[in-house]
Amino acid sequence: MLxxxxxxxxxxLPTESGIRDLARELYRSVADLPIVSPHGHTDPSWFATNAAFGNATELLLVPDHYLFRMLYSQGVRLADLGIGGSEADPRAAWRILAENYHLFRGTPSRLWLDWVFAEAFGIDVRLDGETADHYYDTITDMLATEAFRPRALFDRYNIEAIATTESPLDTLDHHRAIAASDWGGRVLTAYRPDPVVDPEFQGFAQNLARFSQVSGKDCDTWAGYLAAHRAMREIFKDAGATSTDHGHPTAATANLSATEAETLFDRVKGGDANAADAELFRAQMLTEMAAMSLDDGLVMQIHPGSFRNHNARLFESFGRDKGADIPTRTDYVHALKPLLDRFGTESDLSIILFTLDESAYARELAPLAGHYPCLKLGPAWWFHDSPEGMRRFRRMTTETAGFYNTVGFNDDTRAFLSIPARHDVARRIDCGFLAELVAEHRIEDWEAADLARELACDLARKAYRL
Incomplete structure (x- = not known):
């Protein structure tokens, strides 16, 4: 049955009628504001070439690890979904998603995808095994039209700016192609140095050799290695970057002397480092990156607390970023102290902290951001980029950090059409929260209207220097 x-x-929106009326009014005031997407993982080649997306599976399933991790948890083979370069039939992969779409009941993925199906493609029946081919054909046919090319979708959804994320080993050719085109969309890059700052990153020694080549600096020495980072950061800035991004296992920072840092670097570059050495080197590099940000003005993002590629067999077969990352406990108070002892009072430095450990919101992160001038709180992230996660974030941080020590919303996604869907969810949740504050006479209605706009796009513009 359809x-x-x-x-x-x-x-x-809130269920109590009076609060819901106010939330509706607030939402209407921000629903059509521009989308500012200052951190994410969309592919810059989409906007450089403006080539049509191939089919429904290529656009909506393959880039979205939220989808295939759920399917994998129920016994679906990633190879059957076309993940990791496997040559699965895309229609057959889509049918697997459709036949298992009930698995996503109550999840944010269901919210995002239903929005995409209804708002982007105008589909008015629910996805299931019976409608799988209808969905696949409708979406795939529409993707072949000019209206669904990447640049047209960018403009259709009023995206003011979007940041992709590249490593220092990337040539940035796609960003140069976008800048040289006659299209006016603002697509930025962000500097993500993990492959050359994490000694436990696969191929680290080879990455350092490549880093020397692309930067023109000798990464065989500590001084040359730091010079390579400075040089590449300038190249990224020239390509539009306003931020850096650091996906470390923990939030550990260090403040070694130059001699100690050089000795440590000699150990890690030669492959003689143990796990403690690797952690200390990552910790030192966060402090070094903060020093560079103070010099060049790039906003620094720290995304710690994920045990990445936890499923060893999956990693061996399919590689990184295949939905097997698991949150871990994170200590910010002690971990950040070496960096904050050196730079915490620098108001010209901007460090945005994220977490996958929600227990740290009220206990650590809100008090830290509510004190140190250099710190801001990133929004609910990854596993907590959800209605309940967003509500928990506001409830656990606002009283201590306020709104203005946060940075609005960012979508952090690889799935392009989930961007407007995710921003719509965030705006609805924030408007509901603000309406509750008004109903409790904690803020005035005009303040809620100001804050709704700030949370929708203004705070992100300011925080990411856009």
Whole structure:
């Protein structure tokens, strides 16, 4: 039996009628504001070439690890979904998603995808095994039209700016092609040095050799290695970067002397480092990156707390970033102290902290950001980029850090069309939270209206220097 796909206009808004009325009014005031997407992982080649997306599976399933990790948890083979370069039939992969779409009931993925199906493609029946081919054909046919090319979608959804994320080993050719084109979309890069700052990153020694080549600096010495980072950061800035991004296992920082740092670097570059050496080197490099940010003005993002590629067999077969990353406990108070002892009072330095450990929100992160001038709190991230996760973030941080020590919303996604869907969810949740504050007479209605706009796009512009 075919079931109707209908997006309720009050979805995610408070259930109490009076508060919901105010939340509706706030939401209407921000629903159509520009999207500022200052951190994410979309592919810059999409915007450089403006080539049509091939099919529904290529656009919506393959880039979205939220989807295939859930399917994998229920016994679906990643090879059957076309993940990791496997040559699965895309229609067959889409049918697997459709037949298992019930698995996503109650999840943010269901919210995002239903929005995409209804709002982007105008589909009015629910996805299931019976409608799988209808969905696949409708979406794939529409993707072949000019209206669904990447640049047209960028403009259609009023994206003001979007940041991709590249390593220092990237040539940035796609960003140069975008800049040289006659298209006006603002696509930025962000400096993500993990492959050359993490001694436990696969191929680290080879990455250092490549780093020497692309930077023109001798990365065989500590001084040359630091000079390579400075040189590449300038190249990234020239390509539009306003931020750096650091995906370390922990939030550990260090403040070694130059001699100690040089000795440590000699150990890690030669492959003689143990796990403690690797952690100390990553810790020192966060402090070095903060020093460079103070010099060149790039905003620094720290994304710690993920045990990446936890499934060893999956990593061996399919490589990195295949949905097997698991949150871990994270200590920020002690871990950040060496960096903050050196730079915590620098108001010209901007460090945005993220977490996968929600227990740290009220205990550590909000008090830290509510004190140190250099710190801001990133929004609910990854596993917590969800209605309940966003509510928990606001409830656990606002009283101590306020709104203005946070940075609005960023979508942090590889799935292009989930960007407007995710921003819509964030705006609805924030408007509901603000409406509750007004109903409790904690803020005035005009303050809520100001804050709704700030949270929707203004704070992100300011925080990421856009």
């Amino acid at each position: 079931r109707e796909l209908h997006l309720h206009p009050d979805r995610l």
